Amino acid sequence: MAVFLLVSVALGAAGCVRYSFTGVTIPANVRTIYIPFFPDQSQSGLGNLSDQLNDAMINRFINQSRLQFTDSPENADAIIEGTITSYSNRPFSVAGDQRANLNRVQISVRATYRYTDNEQPEWQKSFSGNFEYDPVEDPVDGETSAAFEALSRIADNMFNDAMGSW
Numbered sequence: 001m002a003v004f005l006l007v008s009v010a011l012g013a014a015g016c017v018r019y020s021f022t023g024v025t026i027p028a029n030v031r032t033i034y035i036p037f038f039p040d041q042s043q044s045g046l047g048n049l050s051d052q053l054n055d056a057m058i059n060r061f062i063n064q065s066r067l068q069f070t071d072s073p074e075n076a077d078a079i080i081e082g083t084i085t086s087y088s089n090r091p092f093s094v095a096g097d098q099r100a101n102l103n104r105v106q107i108s109v110r111a112t113y114r115y116t117d118n119e120q121p122e123w124q125k126s127f128s129g130n131f132e133y134d135p136v137e138d139p140v141d142g143e144t145s146a147a148f149e150a151l152s153r154i155a156d157n158m159f160n161d162a163m164g165s166w
Helices: 002-017 049-064 139-164
Strands: 018-021 024-027 032-034 078-094 100-115 123-133
Touching: 049 078, 049 139, 078 123, 078 139, 100 139, 123 139
Parallel strands: 032 078
Antiparallel strands: 018 024, 078 100, 100 123
């Protein structure tokens, strides 16, 4: 009984400091996150890269952490922001007839993650994601799907780095 009580007190005390949900550790005082629009400066020609990245980021933080999304930096405990900096769609694999049978979409994002009570960012870095598609089978939808998958990988990496910094 004494061991159970000791373990319960130790776990309770640890719970006062950090909260863990699906492998994510978040300080107790961090409850909200602000994720502003990520402008697209890549000149990709695809009109919805910013929307897709923002949706993916918000979904990660809402569904995989206990953080609540807020629509203003004044109400946030943490902020993750950035810019889509580059986009490329190039042949990745060439067939015997010298035509691309796989193209690779690669996207880069420069992002910053910080707590609102600290002027110094936790991190500021570039993230890249890529995905291949068959340009012969479906060139337009293939590129769009590959871009979405590349952005999804970037969102995963940013989320993991933000949660890992705690």
